[in-house]
Structures are given as structure tokens and as C-alpha cells.
């Protein structure tokens with residue numbers, strides 16, 4: 001089996017190989033506690049076995065639902081936030097053409113519910129005015145404010161446009177099996193719906209209908225994605241030392257030496273949302289009890305011209321993990337130019353990717369020289385199968401890292417703080433006391 005590779009040899013200038021080696025038993029114990037189900041947050045371990053548990057019938061149901069929605073619409077708005085948004089967007093942006101949402105693309109996917117920007121919604125409603133559109137609404141709790149606002153706006157528009165019966169055929173809901181407003185509404189209106197298992201948290205849910213259905217609607221191969229995750233699960237769960245334990249041990253060793261920030265860097269703009277997905281995965285899992293490695297993302301070479309200076313010469317507190325894609329799908333050669341005014345003829349005849357790869361190598365060497373330990377994850381190609389491997393690798397490494405730092409990697413209590421203040425400020429029923437207190441504070 002060809003697979004993604006993890007290489008941590010370039011951290012050895014910063015932390016001795018033996019020091020990382022000494023953490024392997026701890027990483028293995030953490031992995032064992034995940035497998036045995038006796039770690040903190042053990043009621044949310046469903047993601048560990050998800051790839052193996054998805055049945056052909058479930059995949060078929062998603063593919064058929066996607067086909068039906070595509071046949072009735074030219075645009076599908078996928079509504080969700082956080083774990084109910086990022087995984088699907090990560091895969092769609094990685095696999096789609098860079099300009100897929102412009103012009104006469106086969107199927108347009110638009111995302112909503114991940115912000116509360118009034119102009120965004122004005123523009124979205126305007127855009128949809130003359131479109132045959134459908135909605136895929138995703139919320140595990142079924143009560144999150146951002147997607148609920150988006151759904152209210154779009155549902156009303158769709159019903160006005162095509163009538164309630166046809167709207168009901170163009171709306172698919174993905175939510176809890178029993179609870180939440182979205183479940184009640186889906187059952188009442190008879191929407192086609194899919195279930196997010198109780199024991200899978202939002203940020204670990206990309207391999208449930210949360211990620212898989214929008215990816216299928218966009219026309220990508222969800223079976224290949226799941227296959228990749230199955231392969232990585234096998235590789236990691238069958239060997240004590242595996243890419244996930246290595247990554248967890250290496251980053252933990254660096255963290256314990258004072259490297260408190262991890263940059264995940266790509267050299268391919270299609271990976272931008274994979275990095276966004278990773279940021280939520282590690283951010284919500286590790287950042288608690290005043291502990292954690294701050295997960296930051298950079299798109300190179302773009303950000304080398306904005307953040308590069310800081311990374312090279314700012315305070316030494318960052319480690320960096322580069323995701324590298326070995327082989328692009330297409331070939332573009334740099335042409336020769338007789339006038340050579342731009343002095344670029346030394347690149348004539350080279351592929352654009354050859355230049356990119358040298359930028360990547362040059363950056364990694366420069367960052368190591370500048371005091372930034374470097375780890376490398378290599379994907380042979382940007383395909384659904386390798387992305388499936390990558391997802392499982394990161395999820396498992398995240399679970400292991402979180403257990404090693406002693407936190408519960410599967411909750412996110414801190415996210416409630418802003419919501420409580422927002423509801424108090426908006427005088428939501430039930431928040432009367434909090435409203436008074438917050439108003440007093442603002443006087």
C-alpha cells in the first residue's frame with residue numbers, strides 16, 4: 001500500500017532523538033488507553049472505528065441522496081460551522097478545480113452558517129435569487145446560532161421560491177438521532193436526514209455524513225476517502241510505533257522544551273482548508289486547563305511574503321509541520337523568453353512544481369537554520385484516498401497528544417463563554433440574570 005509518510009528527522013537539532021524515543025512508551029500508553037476506551041472523554045471515541053464501521057448501504061444512501069439533490073439543483077448551500085463544516089470544505093477545496101465556483105462549473109457548492117456577516121447573507125440571498133438551489137444543513141446539537149440563522153434565512157427563501165413541498169425535497173439535514181431543534185424540524189417536515197453518532201464529536205466527524213454527504217454532493221469519491229482512512233487505521237493500530245505515535249511524541253517533546261506554537265504549512269493552495277480543519281481539531285482538543293500547543297496555519301509560498309520574516313527571526317517558540325504533495329495532477333512548463341527582461345530564463349523549461357519544490361526545501365532548511373524545528377508529512381498525490389489517510393493520521397495523533405498532556409481531548413467547554421455573553425447581550429429568554437450582570441459591567 002502506498003501511503004502518506006511522516007518524517008521528524010529535522011527536529012533532531014532541537015531535541016535529541018533519544019529524548020523523543022523516551023516519549024514513545026508514553027505515546028503507546030496513550031494510544032492503548034484510546035483503544036481500551038479508558039482515557040478521559042471516553043464516551044467520544046466513536047471516530048476510532050468509524051472508517052471500518054461505515055457500511056456499503058450507508059455509502060450508497062449518501063451517494064443516492066447526493067445524486068437526487070444534484071438532479072434538482074444547480075447550487076447546493078452547505079450550512080454548518082466548526083466540525084460541521086471544515087472537513088467537507090477541506091476535501092472539496094482540495095479536490096475541486098481552483099475556479100470551480102466560477103462560470104459554468106458542473107455543481108456549485110456554497111458554504112454558509114460559518115459566520116454572522118450581514119453583507120455575506122445579503123450577497124448570498126441575492127446570488128441565489130435566480131438559482132435552482134438546495135440546502136444541506138448540518139448541526140450535531142441542532143441548536144448552534146450561526147447555522148440556525150443561515151438555515152432560517154435560506155429555508156424561507158427556498159420555500160417562497162419553489163413552494164414547501166419542493167423545498168422539502170431539496171433540503172437534507174444531518175443532525176443528532178433524537179435531540180435538538182434541527183431533528184424536530186427534519187422529522188416534522190419530512191426532510192431526508194442523516195445521523196451523527198452520539199459518540200463522535202464535531203471535529204472528529206468528517207467520516208460520518210457530516211463530511212461525506214457534502215463531498216458526495218460535490219461529486220467526489222467518498223469510498224476512496226473512507227478507504228484511505230481504513231488503510232491508515234490499520235497501519236497505526238496494528239503497530240505500537242507508527243506515524244501517529246511518532247508525530248505525537250515528536251511534537252510533545254518539542255512542546256516540553258518550550259515550543260508552544262505549531263505551524264502547519266502547505267505549499268499548495270488547495271490545502272488551505274485542510275489546515276483550517278487541523279486547526280480546529282488540535283485547537284479544541286488540546287487548548288484547555290491552561291495547556292496546549294497553539295495551532296496556527298500558513299499557506300506557502302504566499303505567507304512567506306507576510307509571515308516569513310516573523311517565522312525566520314521572531315521569538316523562538318514555534319515548531320513547524322509541512323504538508324508536502326509529491327506529484328501535481330497537471331504539468332505547466334515555464335517558457336523561455338528571448339528578451340529575458342525578467343531574468344527568468346534560468347527557469348525556462350522547468351516545471352512550475354520544480355520551482356515550488358525548491359522553495360519548499362529552501363524554506364525548510366532556512367527555518368531549521370533559524371531555530372524552527374521542522375516535521376514533514378508527505379502525500380504522494382492530492383487524492384481522496386490520501387486525504388482519508390491524512391485525516392485519520394491527524395485525528396489519532398491528536399487523541400494521543402491530548403492524552404499525553406493530561407487533558408480531555410474530546411470536550412470543548414471553553415467555547416460556551418462567548419455564546420453565554422452573546423445570549424446575555426441579546427437578551428435570550430433564560431438569560432435574564434446574565435443580561436443584567438453583563439449590562440452592569442458595560443456601564
Ligand SMILES: O=P(O)(O)OC[C@H]1O[C@](O)(CO)[C@@H](O)[C@@H]1O
Nearest residue numbers: 082083084139140141144202415
Ligand atoms: O454541529 P454543531 O452542534 O452545530 O456544532 C458546531 C461546532 O460548534 C462547536 O460545538 C463549538 O465550536 C464545535 O465543537 C462544533 O464543531
